[in-house]
Amino acid sequence: xxxxxxxxxxxxxxxxxxxxxxxxxxxxxxxxxxxxxxxxxxxxxxxxxxxxxxxxxxxxxxxxxxxxxxxxxxxxxxxxxxxxxxxxxxxxxxxxxxxxxxxxxxxxxxxxxxxxxxxxxxxxxxxxxxxxxxxxxxxxxxxxxxxxxxxxxxxxxxxxxxxxxxxxxxxxxxxxxxxxxxxxxxxxxxxxxxxxxxxxxxxxxxxxxxxxxxxxxxxxxxxxxxxxxxxxxxxxxxxxxxxxxxxxxxxxxxxxxxxxxxxxxxxxxxxxxxxxxxxxxxxxxxxxxxxxxxxxxxxxxxxxxxxxxxxxxxxxxxxxxxxxxxx
Numbered sequence: 001x002x003x004x005x006x007x008x009x010x011x012x013x014x015x016x017x018x019x020x021x022x023x024x025x026x027x028x029x030x031x032x033x034x035x036x037x038x039x040x041x042x043x044x045x046x047x048x049x050x051x052x053x054x055x056x057x058x059x060x061x062x063x064x065x066x067x068x069x070x071x072x073x074x075x076x077x078x079x080x081x082x083x084x085x086x087x088x089x090x091x092x093x094x095x096x097x098x099x100x101x102x103x104x105x106x107x108x109x110x111x112x113x114x115x116x117x118x119x120x121x122x123x124x125x126x127x128x129x130x131x132x133x134x135x136x137x138x139x140x141x142x143x144x145x146x147x148x149x150x151x152x153x154x155x156x157x158x159x160x161x162x163x164x165x166x167x168x169x170x171x172x173x174x175x176x177x178x179x180x181x182x183x184x185x186x187x188x189x190x191x192x193x194x195x196x197x198x199x200x201x202x203x204x205x206x207x208x209x210x211x212x213x214x215x216x217x218x219x220x221x222x223x224x225x226x227x228x229x230x231x232x233x234x235x236x237x238x239x240x241x242x243x244x245x246x247x248x249x250x251x252x253x254x255x256x257x258x259x260x261x262x263x264x265x266x267x268x269x270x271x272x273x274x275x276x277x278x279x280x281x282x283x284x285x286x287x288x289x290x291x292x293x294x295x296x297x298x299x300x301x302x303x304x305x306x307x308x309x310x311x312x313x314x315x316x317x318x319x320x321x322x323x324x325x326x327x
Contacts, residue, residue, distance in 0.1 A: 038326060108285075146172065
């Protein structure tokens with residue numbers, strides 16, 4: 001049996017290098033499960049994978065896509081936790097296809113209250129936000145959390161989880177059109193980086209003390225502003241460089257102001273501490289069941305439009321999550 005899958009055929013802009021091809025349906029090996037894919041959430045690493053700029057650089061041609069919702073259709077030898085017919089969410093490079101194979105520890109039960117597009121959006125963004133807030137920054141109730149790109153996938157997830165933790169949330173967006181998305185996600189204060197003086201506005205919103213925690217998937221100018229408005233003993237968590245410029249960290253500045261800069265590569269937890277990923281999934285699923293958090297899906301497109309969808313993310317023209325409906 002053959003299936004359709006998207007391939008990165010060379011390195012470059014997604015619209016130029018992504019093609020649909022037919023390949024034999026993959027078969028799960030020991031410890032693996034095959035998933036008939038329902039939906040795939042587009043992530044910025046898909047853009048970087050197409051450009052050859054991601055930390056992991058598969059040999060061309062390869063299948064992109066790193067986050068899915070689907071149904072288990074087969075299991076390999078030794079699989080005990082997952083059963084055929086179960087609706088799951090999961091993450092691994094190579095899931096933008098009609099059928100994908102993942103390791104057993106890479107999939108988890110899909111919350112029944114979420115539709116396919118919402119469930120497909122649950123893993124990467126919410127896990128990243130959870131680890132940034134709770135594992136790296138150890139956010140405390142009553143603290144102020146500054147979230148850059150607060151209308152994006154990681155941004156809306158971080159806003160929701162920070163508010164759920166009892167923090168006061170300041171969201172930064174790139175336009176007035178995106179401001180309402182951040183407000184709807186739970187941001188108490190929303191700033192427009194194209195209009196507002198971020199440093200002055202954050203200090204005003206915090207009575208001069210600054211943000212206790214900063215979650216930054218943008219980098220560059222966003223990071224430079226953050227170090228100027230971070231609080232005493234504040235923590236800046238760097239989760240990406242979607243702005244295109246990788247900033248320099250000045251240790252002497254961190255010393256004088258007494259703040260910390262923390263890196264977060266969530267995929268490393270998935271490889272080194274999968275037990276913590278499982279714990280985070282359980283915690284996030286409980287918040288979903290309680291109605292506290294819900295993925296913000298901005299648009300759903302058909303499988304045939306996946307290349308256009310990845311390009312839209314590359315151009316920064318999306319809000320919430322952009323999802324490819326596969327089946």
